[in-house]
């Protein structure tokens with residue numbers, strides 16, 4: 484692979500778990516690669532990884548070996564489909580979920596060595612507001628926060644954005660409302676969140692899009708395939724394609 488210019492690094496977070504980060508990130512990667520972009524998806528849930536499971540990958544090496552043994556991330560990469568590469572992480576390894584400052588710096592440095600090969604780097608972060616979530620968000624050029632109409636998903640997304648603003652002075656947040664019954668519901672959730680963010684943090688978020696509640700999503704999780712591939716005409720697939728086009732525009 485030859486080195487190109489710096490890619491756009493996008494982190495995907497939610498605060499709360501189970502909001503749909505991994506499903507969305509896998510499908511955004513599939514959508515971007517279908518448009519001839521070279522995409523690296525990093526499983527940022529370092530201690531409880533599941534990108535590999537959702538894609539049905541047979542993983543031999545993980546980012547744990549980069550952190551612990553200095554293994555070149557290029558030796559860990561798995562190509563899922565043309566132009567869509569995954570850096571898998573380890574699961575059930577609590578040490579990986581709480582890296583020291585030096586280990587974090589080493590991991591980011593190792594990732595920086597290889598990302599020039601890609602157009603987009605997507606980081607599917609862990610749930611919660613742990614250190615890895617914060618430094619992956621800080622590393623990224625663009626922060627996408629996923630929320631659902633569920634009140635706890637809304638408060639947790641707010642908590643994450645508040646920390647990113649107060650600790651790192653990030654101002655630019657892109658919201659995706661997942662699991663909605665209608666565009667109207669998505670717009671209402673966005674408007675409420677936007678009002679709270681403006682009033683309490685002085686942050687004006689961008690509306691990145693919405694994804695409907697769709698059985699194609701859970702079906703694809705069970706089939707271990709992106710829904711965009713399994714059911715390209717499903718409503719969720721059309722929604723992710725729309726978000727992908729917005730990111731490319």
Ligand SMILES: Nc1ncnc2c1ncn2[C@@H]1O[C@H](COP(=O)(O)OP(=O)(O)O)[C@@H](O)[C@H]1O
Pocket residue numbers: 497499500501502503504505506507610661662663694695696697698700701702704719
């Ligand atoms: N738009 C949606 N419609 C229906 N089910 C969804 C949708 N988004 C996510 N899900 C379901 O929610 C569950 C959690 O999704 P996942 O991507 O693992 O969340 P996270 O990575 O945030 O923990 C999955 O079983 C998935 O099928």
Ligand SMILES: [Mg+2]
Pocket residue numbers: 504505506528533607
């Ligand atoms: Mg996940």
